[in-house]
Amino acid sequence: MKSLGVTIWIFFLACSLVGAAQVCEDDFSTRDKVRYIAILCQAGDSEWLFAELAKQPEKAICALVKQLNATEVKEIGRGEWRKKTEAKNQVWRIRALRFLTCGQDFTATIPYRPDKKKDPEDYWYWVSGEGTWTSKPGDPVEARFFHTWMSRDIDYIAPVEAQRDIIRQWREWLVKNGTNAGCAPNATDYNQWYF
Secondary structure (H helix, E strand, C coil), rough: CHHHHHHHHHHHHHHHHHHHCCCCCCCCHHHHHHCHHHHHEEEEEEEHHHHHHHCCCHHHHHHHHCCCCCCCCCECCCCCCCCCCCHHHHHHHHHHHHCCCCCCCEEEEEEECCCCCCCCHHHHCCCCCCCCHCCCCCCEEEECCCCCCHHHHHHHEHHHHHHHHHHHHHHHHHHHCCCCCCCCCCCCCCHHHCC
């Protein structure tokens, strides 16, 4: 009787893994563009790359969501992206997802807002973000995956727990919506996807 229960459990596990894999499908070319997205975009080719991804948005969204990962990197300053390429990849993947979904974005509630003295590494994320001064240290706040402080050319990345929750939300969105963004992306509307 135990072996029947184990067999049934293995069957359902296998079915769920196959179902998750069938949510979307990408191809080698798209996967490769997404893998090296930071290098391509930092070289000044973001418009070309985003136009290429928009030609097959289903495959692009699939590849982008599959390659999202949390990073320990807290900030990427001017000229540092070569040393922090994988973290910069995550920032550009979120930008590309926002672009392809016409501004879809997710936040995660975290139980604190870092204090400058206690949490100096996380503090600048909040200073650079929208509306961060309205929260008092210790209050729960909504965090976006990253903020870009344009005048300083620095990307500040959210705490790891927030990143993981946002990635989970993108994966759930992908399962619910497939890869149908249902929009016509606009590469010139930087406010919709860049910051």
